[in-house]
Structures are given as structure tokens and as C-alpha cells.
Amino acid sequence: MHFTDTVYRNPYWPTFPLLQITQGCTHNACKFCTMYRNVDFKVQPIEWIEEDLKELSQIVPEAETIQLLSANPLALSYDKLEPILKMINNYLPKMKYIYASTRVTDIKNKTVEQLKKLKELGIREISLGVESGDDWTLDRINKGYHADDILEQCHKLEQAGIEYWMTFLNGVAGREHSHEHAVNSAKIFNQCKPMLVGTGGLTLFPGTPLVEEARRGEFTPLSEKEMLIELKTFLENLTCDCALNTHHTSSINLTGPNFLARKNNIISALDNEIKHGDMDRLAFIRRTKRTL
Numbered sequence: 001m002h003f004t005d006t007v008y009r010n011p012y013w014p015t016f017p018l019l020q021i022t023q024g025c026t027h028n029a030c031k032f033c034t035m036y037r038n039v040d041f042k043v044q045p046i047e048w049i050e051e052d053l054k055e056l057s058q059i060v061p062e063a064e065t066i067q068l069l070s071a072n073p074l075a076l077s078y079d080k081l082e083p084i085l086k087m088i089n090n091y092l093p094k095m096k097y098i099y100a101s102t103r104v105t106d107i108k109n110k111t112v113e114q115l116k117k118l119k120e121l122g123i124r125e126i127s128l129g130v131e132s133g134d135d136w137t138l139d140r141i142n143k144g145y146h147a148d149d150i151l152e153q154c155h156k157l158e159q160a161g162i163e164y165w166m167t168f169l170n171g172v173a174g175r176e177h178s179h180e181h182a183v184n185s186a187k188i189f190n191q192c193k194p195m196l197v198g199t200g201g202l203t204l205f206p207g208t209p210l211v212e213e214a215r216r217g218e219f220t221p222l223s224e225k226e227m228l229i230e231l232k233t234f235l236e237n238l239t240c241d242c243a244l245n246t247h248h249t250s251s252i253n254l255t256g257p258n259f260l261a262r263k264n265n266i267i268s269a270l271d272n273e274i275k276h277g278d279m280d281r282l283a284f285i286r287r288t289k290r291t292l
């Protein structure tokens, strides 16, 4: 297999075979992200993709699912994606779900009709690293789009029938703008129809612009308790009928289907953790994290 950069397996799709069709991230400029910092964006040569598919067809000929790499393979135009997806279906004829993480901006260069065709070819569920629905925060972290873009592109996915996840990056607005980040993100998420909302807490990694800003006193990271309070505010305001997935330092388990039905219990569990949780232990766990 031709894996040319660090492989990030989606933790929620742990067993899927992986196929690299792009390298790195087209944006590579979010202020908190180290994932592809020293990697240029490239499209894999089509010969490599075919060789990898031949290999997969021998190892997992019955595969019904596959995860495309790397950060945002759907940045490729429809015309570039179509032959790759057809090739996947040829080599793995039982294929049902072709998953990928992607940026909101990657949907922009595709019409609803093209998205519908991508769905027919297997793109049925994607993960959008939205991070925030608050314009101030999106600008602050250099995400490269605004709340209007999120709404416009998510509505296109809905028209095409492609299911999507949305992520909320807890803590990324810092102390100065924490409340607005939580409330405005929920407002934007509420106008979309994600099948799942995922959330993790910001960890500051060395080498990122955000770390430098924190060092200069221009960004104030949230404490573990403040992070939980922000998460609670976001979830209190969230009205999406979706699943919820969290990967925080806290061991309380908020993950599961039917967020709305569980919302009161989730808020109570967070309240309890805010009042009685061992914040030193949470800070210790965060210090051991090596990647987003």
C-alpha cells in the first residue's frame, strides 16, 4: 500500500480498510492543527491507487466499507473523483459505504447533481471538521470559511441525501470568546441536519500558531473546568436530533444515539463533573495527548 504521510484512522470507523487518494490537507492553515503541518497536499498517482486496490481486492475482497485518506480527499473535483470511485467499485464489488473526512469548502465545487452521483458511487456519509459556527472564532483560528458557508454546503449535502457528521472543537475560541463560540455554534448546527455531532477538547500542541499566541498572551486557553462549562453551554443550546460522540479527557460517557432524548441526563452528568470532577487528572490526561 502507498501510504505517504501519517495515517489518521477515524476512531469511529476503526476497522475499515484505508485507501490513500490524496496526501495532506489542501488548507493546512488552521491555527491549532499539527496533523499535516510538514506535508504538502498532493493527489496520489492513479497507478498507485489502482495498485493499492488490487492489493485490497486480495486481502479484503468482500469489503463493504472503506475510508479514503488523507485529510480532505473530497477536495478533488467531481471529474477527478468519479473514476477513482468507479475503480473502487470495480475492485471491491461489494462496496457500500465509502467514507471520508472533509472540509466544508470541499463541497463548494460540486453541484447537488454531482453530489447525488457521488452518493450513487458510494459516498454516503462524510465527516465535516466544522469546529465552530461562530464567525469570530472561525476567523480567529483561520478555518477559511464562515457560518454562511457551513449552512450553504450542508444544505447541498441534505439535498443530495449524503449523511454528514459535524464537529465542535471545545475550547478553540479561548476564554475571551468561549460563550459566543458555544452559543453561535449551536445556532448554526441547529439549522443543519447532521446524523452525528462529534466534539473533542482543544489541546495546544507545540509548533502551532495558537501556542505562540498563548505564549504572547493573545490567546487564553480554557481550564478543564471551563472547557466542560463551554461544552455544557453548547449542548444546552443544541437541538439537533442526532447522535452525539465525545472524546474528551473526562471519563463520563456522553456518547450514544438520540441526543435529544438523552439531553437532560447528559447535562446533569456534565453538571456533576463540573462540580465534583478531578480537574488535575483531566489536565494530566490532556498533557499526554500527542495529536488532535
Ligand code: SF4
Pocket (backbone or CB within 6 Å): 025, 026, 027, 028, 029, 030, 033, 034, 035, 036, 071, 103, 129
Ligand atoms: S484541522 Fe483539518 S482542515 Fe484544518 S489544517 Fe488540520 S487537517 Fe487541515
